[in-house]
Ligand SMILES: Nc1ncnc2c1ncn2[C@@H]1O[C@H](COP(=O)(O)OP(=O)(O)OP(=O)(O)O)[C@@H](O)[C@H]1O
């Protein structure tokens with residue numbers, strides 16, 4: 001094991017003089033290059049490149065069928081890629097799956113539980129399956145149950161748990177062998193808002209423990225507050241990747257302006273369309289929504305011009321762009337572009 | 339690290355014997371009400387058959403006296419075949435869903451991402467179903483003893499018959515697990531396993547009789563002893579050769595009447611059966627182990 005690691009580090013690190021710890025830190029937790037997956041003639045992944053540094057919380061977003069779960073299954077050693085490679089902690093998932101499994105905690109999008117087990121037994125089973133001695137498990141399992149707020153359910157049969165509890169139990173299961181990387185495929189799907197908040201709290205705690213987390217979701221605001229980086233995938237291709245602010249900056253749309261007029265809305269719409277920095281217009285009963293590309297200066301100028309042209313404004317306000325908008329913006333017309 | 343493993347070698351040997359998967363399979367199996375019902379119905383069926391057979395022989399022999407050894411031998415043979423039939427029903431039912439069932443319940447992926455090797459998972463699942471079946475078959479021994487006490491059967495035969503059952507369960511179990519791994523759906527796996535079982539019993543027998551007929555037409559005077567080997571694929575014939583050792587000789591020298599004295603066959607029917615199906619079971623298990631996880635290396 002140690003020999004494997006050192007050879008990999010030697011291959012990766014070009015400055016052999018660096019201290020071992022520094023070199024270890026330089027190995028990204030996830031390294032994916034040209035990853036492609038075909039199901040028959042269908043290309044589910046079309047050559048994905050992705051690098052995630054250690055300790056990062058990475059949000060993986062994309063519409064249904066984009067290839068998120070496929071990528072995660074490959075990382076979890078459950079599926080072989082058609083071409084390209086994926087490495088976890090410098091270890092190729094197809095070459096040393098056994099080593100990779102030690103390092104990952106995988107939570108699939110859909111999973112079942114062994115109904116006849118009690119919560120504690122369930123965790124004991126997986127703990128034992130990862131080769132953790134019994135004495136150690138006895139100590140660990142109450143802590144894990146504490147972490148996911150299931151302490152009071154430790155002697156309940158798993159099939160009596162609610163969906164959200166099962167989800168938290170599955171998260172605890174991912175953690176029994178203290179993996180460095182958590183691969184969570186829509187861990188919050190099907191949870192009520194309260195349970196989502198709890199899930200987020202748990203993830204925040206895991207983040208503070210220094211774990212690398214890759215988490216997929218289609219519900220972006222949920223991710224926005226806790227991820228360091230996001231990657232947007234669509235039709236099996238990464239279409240944007242970087243930290244949240246970066247991605248927002250790179251967007252053509254910087255701001256959303258809500259403008260309400262007292263009257264002459266049609267004229268106002270035509271007027272706005274011809275203005276610079278106005279990328280897109282949406283009209284609904286609440287007024288006109290403008291995707292605005294400019295900064296404060298340009299925004300103030302637009303207001304000035306509107307008033308100067310004699311339009312009667314009821315309100316002129318700026319909406320925060322959130323990840324949801326970014327997501328919609330990036331993925332809109334993706335079909336046409338490719 | 340090295341010291342630790344050296345010190346724990348005794349413990350890890352035990353840990354290997356009762357690995358987590360086996361432990362889990364045992365517990366979960368014993369907790370499902372289905373297991374209890376299986377045991378109950380099995381014992382009920384075999385008991386019913388034994389009692390009605392005893393009753394019938396009483397009626398036919400028309401006396402309230404104890405059995406003579408001949409009658410009890412017939413009863414023993416009857417019971418042995420009945421038990422074989424029950425095993426043929428139970429084996430596929432208990433094993434043809436062990437992998438596909440986990441796949442359908444969506445627990446398989448979680449199991450496959452643990453440190454347990456494919457070999458451990460498959461063999462543990464086999465061992466757990468086998469132990470359950472052995473438990474059931476052992477619990478029928480009291481029924482046998484009713485017949486056994488009257489004499490007419492040697493303890494060696496009784497032991498052989500039970501070992502044969504265990505082997506039969508191993509064979510059906512391996513086939514069941516293989517199909518359970520190969521097919522995504524339990525339903526299909528169960529059907530295919532029962533299909534194979536049916537072929538073992540009925541298909542091979544049919545083939546034997548067809549071949550006997552055909553060869554009689556084609557070459558009435560040749561020895562054709564190879565036809566007898568078809569029966570070595572048939573569990574019922576193999577069991578019968580344990581109960582009545584002369585059968586093997588008769589079958590292999592099927593057409594050798596007249597001048598040449600019948601040779602003693604190299605292997606009896608059941609021995610040949612065991613050789614053939616040991617190989618097939620091993621192949622089935624090997625396939626299951628290979629196919630449990632997708633091939634990752636290119
Ligand atoms: N086993 C399979 N056989 C055939 N096609 C598959 C298989 N698994 C996935 N696909 C296809 O690959 C594409 C990507 O699927 P994937 O599950 O990775 O999407 P996803 O991004 O996770 O979507 P969602 O948000 O709905 O979970 C889909 O079009 C899907 O139909």
Ligand SMILES: [Mg+2]
Nearest residue numbers: 068069109185
């Ligand atoms: Mg998915």
